[in-house]
Amino acid sequence: MARLIVANWKMNLDPAAAIKLVTKLEPKIDPSERVEVVILPPSIDLYPLDETIDKTKLKLGAQNIHYLDEGPFTGEVSAAMLKGVIDYALIGHSERRAMGEDDKLIAKKVAAAYRNGITSIVCIGENLDQREHKLSSKVVVDQLTADLALVTAEEVKDIVIAYEPLWAISHGDGKGRHATPDDIRAVLRAIRSTVEDLYGEAGGVGMRLLYGGSVNADDCMAYLGMDEIDGLLVGGDSLNYEDFASIIDASDRENTD
Numbered sequence: 001m002a003r004l005i006v007a008n009w010k011m012n013l014d015p016a017a018a019i020k021l022v023t024k025l026e027p028k029i030d031p032s033e034r035v036e037v038v039i040l041p042p043s044i045d046l047y048p049l050d051e052t053i054d055k056t057k058l059k060l061g062a063q064n065i066h067y068l069d070e071g072p073f074t075g076e077v078s079a080a081m082l083k084g085v086i087d088y089a090l091i092g093h094s095e096r097r098a099m100g101e102d103d104k105l106i107a108k109k110v111a112a113a114y115r116n117g118i119t120s121i122v123c124i125g126e127n128l129d130q131r132e133h134k135l136s137s138k139v140v141v142d143q144l145t146a147d148l149a150l151v152t153a154e155e156v157k158d159i160v161i162a163y164e165p166l167w168a169i170s171h172g173d174g175k176g177r178h179a180t181p182d183d184i185r186a187v188l189r190a191i192r193s194t195v196e197d198l199y200g201e202a203g204g205v206g207m208r209l210l211y212g213g214s215v216n217a218d219d220c221m222a223y224l225g226m227d228e229i230d231g232l233l234v235g236g237d238s239l240n241y242e243d244f245a246s247i248i249d250a251s252d253r254e255n256t257d
């Protein structure tokens with residue numbers, strides 16, 4: 001299976017800066033069947049990037065979608081509107097959960113993505129306090145079960161889960177702690193086995209599982225060497241085209257499946 005490497009730009013780069021970064025990044029990417037690269041820019045960048053990018057090298061995704069296709073929701077953008085431009089949508093990122101998104105809403109967004117032919121990347125992860133109380137797997141499994149509440153066995157094969165412990169995310173301030181493979185292995189296994197319990201072995205095998213949280217060009221190999229994951233979700237380091245290109249390159253080399 002191709003490794004999935006996703007760049008979460010968060011609220012950075014206007015359209016001119018977005019095009020500049022992609023123009024520098026693309027020559028460094030060798031199109032390969034072993035790596036799929038997705039950029040999640042701010043929504044204002046999606047249309048200009050759609051016209052600019054080399055689609056053999058990059059795909060686009062949204063950082064958020066609304067759960068309905070249209071209506072009186074000031075400031076929101078729906079999956080139905082983005083259909084045709086994006087292949088992926090990030091759903092339930094912890095920075096959006098912190099603004100009040102709950103698992104019920106996230107489940108409806110996952111359904112909206114599927115309805116519109118868009119692959120969900122559902123983010124789950126525990127905070128530091130929960131980790132210190134040895135609740136990581138429980139918290140993450142509860143989130144996962146609630147977030148997939150509307151997903152059928154057929155649909156789960158098209159879902160991507162991103163495990164991003166909150167204590168490891170940099171939030172742009174470089175303060176995230178770099179998790180070691182041993183810090184995260186048990187939770188990653190709990191995620192896969194929960195999907196298998198809910199949907200059978202085929203569901204668990206089909207679902208792609210990413211790790212994210214302060215991943216950078218220096219430590220990406222440690223995660224890429226783990227059997228438990230199918231790719232990476234990269235925030236801060238994806239804003240540096242050289243670093244992000246090295247992560248893509250490392251993923252290509254590491255994936256000998």
Ligand code: PGA
Nearest residue numbers: 169170213214215235236
């Ligand atoms: P980070 O962000 O790589 O900057 O920690 C990851 C994310 O929040 O998706």
